[in-house]
Amino acid sequence: MNRINKILKKYNIVPSRFEKNGKVTLVDSKDRRYVIKEGHIDEKILIYLKSRNFDYMPKLLEDREYQLFEYLEDYEIPDEQKIIDLIKLVSLLHSKTTHYKEIDSDYYEKIYEDIDNNLQYLYSYYTDLMTIIESKIFPSPSEQLLSRNISIIYKTIEENKKRLDHWHTQIKENNKVRKVVIHGNLRLSHFIRNENSYLISWDKSKIASPILDLLNLYKNHALEFDFEPIFNTYEKTYPLTKDEKELLYILIDMPDIPNMNFNEYNKCKNISHIIDKIYKTNRLISPKTSKE
Numbered sequence: 001m002n003r004i005n006k007i008l009k010k011y012n013i014v015p016s017r018f019e020k021n022g023k024v025t026l027v028d029s030k031d032r033r034y035v036i037k038e039g040h041i042d043e044k045i046l047i048y049l050k051s052r053n054f055d056y057m058p059k060l061l062e063d064r065e066y067q068l069f070e071y072l073e074d075y076e077i078p079d080e081q082k083i084i085d086l087i088k089l090v091s092l093l094h095s096k097t098t099h100y101k102e103i104d105s106d107y108y109e110k111i112y113e114d115i116d117n118n119l120q121y122l123y124s125y126y127t128d129l130m131t132i133i134e135s136k137i138f139p140s141p142s143e144q145l146l147s148r149n150i151s152i153i154y155k156t157i158e159e160n161k162k163r164l165d166h167w168h169t170q171i172k173e174n175n176k177v178r179k180v181v182i183h184g185n186l187r188l189s190h191f192i193r194n195e196n197s198y199l200i201s202w203d204k205s206k207i208a209s210p211i212l213d214l215l216n217l218y219k220n221h222a223l224e225f226d227f228e229p230i231f232n233t234y235e236k237t238y239p240l241t242k243d244e245k246e247l248l249y250i251l252i253d254m255p256d257i258p259n260m261n262f263n264e265y266n267k268c269k270n271i272s273h274i275i276d277k278i279y280k281t282n283r284l285i286s287p288k289t290s291k292e
Contacts, residue, residue: 003065003066004025004027004036004066007036007066007068008027008034008036008068011061011068013027013029013032013034014029014030015027015028015029016028016029016030023037023038023039024036024037025037026071032070032071033070033071034061034068034069034070034071035058035067035068035069035070035071036066036067036068037066037067037201037203038065038066038067039066039067039201039203040064040065040067040203041060041067041202041203041205042205042206045181045202045205045206045207046060046202048097048181049097049181052096052097053096054092054093054096054097054181056089056092056093056196056197056198056199057198057199057200057202058070058072058198058200067202067203072192072194072198072200073192073194074192074193074194075193075194077193079188079224079225080225082188082191082193083188083191083221083225083230084229084230084233085191085193085197086186086188086191086197086199086217087217087230087231087233087234088197088233088234088237089191089197089199090183090186090199090213090214090217090234091233091234091235091236091237091238092237093180093181093182093183093199094180094181094182094210094213094238095237095238097180097181098178098179098180099178099179099180100176100177100178100179101176101177101179102175102176103174103175103176103177105172107177108168108171108172108174109172111247112164112167112168115164115250115251115254116161116164118254119157119160119161119164119254122157122254122255122257123154123157125257126150126153126154126157126255129146129260130146130147130150133146133147134147140264140267141264141268142258142260142264142267142268142270142271145268145271145272145275146258146271149271149275152275152278152279153255153274153275153278156253156255156278156282157255159253160250160253160254163246163249163250163253164250166246167243167246167247167250170242170243170246171243174243177209178209178210178241178244179207179208179209180207180208180209180210181205181206181207182205182206182207182208182209182210182212182213183199183202183204183205183213183216184202184204184205184206184208184212184213184216185201185203185204185216186213186216186217186220187216187217187220187221188220188221209244209247210238210240210244211240211244211247211248211251214231214234214248214252215248215251215252217230218252219252222252222277222280222281223273223276223277223280227284228284249285252281252284252285253278253281253282253285255274255278256273256274256277258270258271258274
């Protein structure tokens with residue numbers, strides 16, 4: 001709190017009330033409300049965004065150990081509309097910051113090896129888990145739930161391996177890659193819609209592939225929304241290349257690992273979530289991959 005008070009004093013902000021909201025502290029002063037959040041934003045990213053006339057973010061007063069900016073009111077609009085507004089802004093961010101980078105042969109090989117190793121790990125993890133479950137005379141409800149659905153997990157891993165090998169044959173001769181500024185932590189709670197649109201919480205932003213923002217948004221909200229219109233809206237402004245789409249489909253279709261440290265009720269919820277996400281993702285990407 002001493003550090004926060006020092007920052008407020010630096011900008012002549014006299015606090016009358018503090019309110020902790022998760023990782024954010026809301027600060028009321030005489031005539032205004034401010035937000036202060038621990039975390040640093042890369043100054044090079046901020047300069048780059050400014051040079052590209054992307055100003056859909058809060059005006060930062062401080063950005064060193066903490067981010068300090070004026071509180072922005074968020075209109076109450078349906079989440080289904082809000083996430084469409086969010087993805088439109090993300091497509092604008094990517095289109096404004098696109099550039100191409102020369103790469104060597106190791107670039108895609110490392111991506112391939114990392115994903116391939118991950119698939120092997122997933123297969124081994126679920127195989128070991130099933131060996132333990134099948135050795136039990138009376139498996140728990142969560143273990144029975146996993147056993148009944150293990151075939152779809154194995155099938156997903158197998159199909160992903162095929163997609164990965166196909167993607168690898170298509171891109172291994174490429175010598176350039178498309179890069180953009182990604183927000184790095186896309187979720188509905190990091191988007192504010194009022195008279196304008198704003199993305200907040202930029203401390204994980206960096207230069208990377210545009211599909212990482214889409215992957216992050218999908219991971220955070222896969223079961224809450226129909227992502228076909230969301231991705232379609234994004235591509236109206238910023239179409240993905242064929243190899244970017246293939247890699248995105250591979251990454252969003254990776255089965256999650258269940259948390260077996262939960263209590264039994266939450267283990268069942270967690271495994272159900274994993275299975276539901278697999279089925280939903282399959283419905284999303286199967287028609288597209290069959291055409292390609």
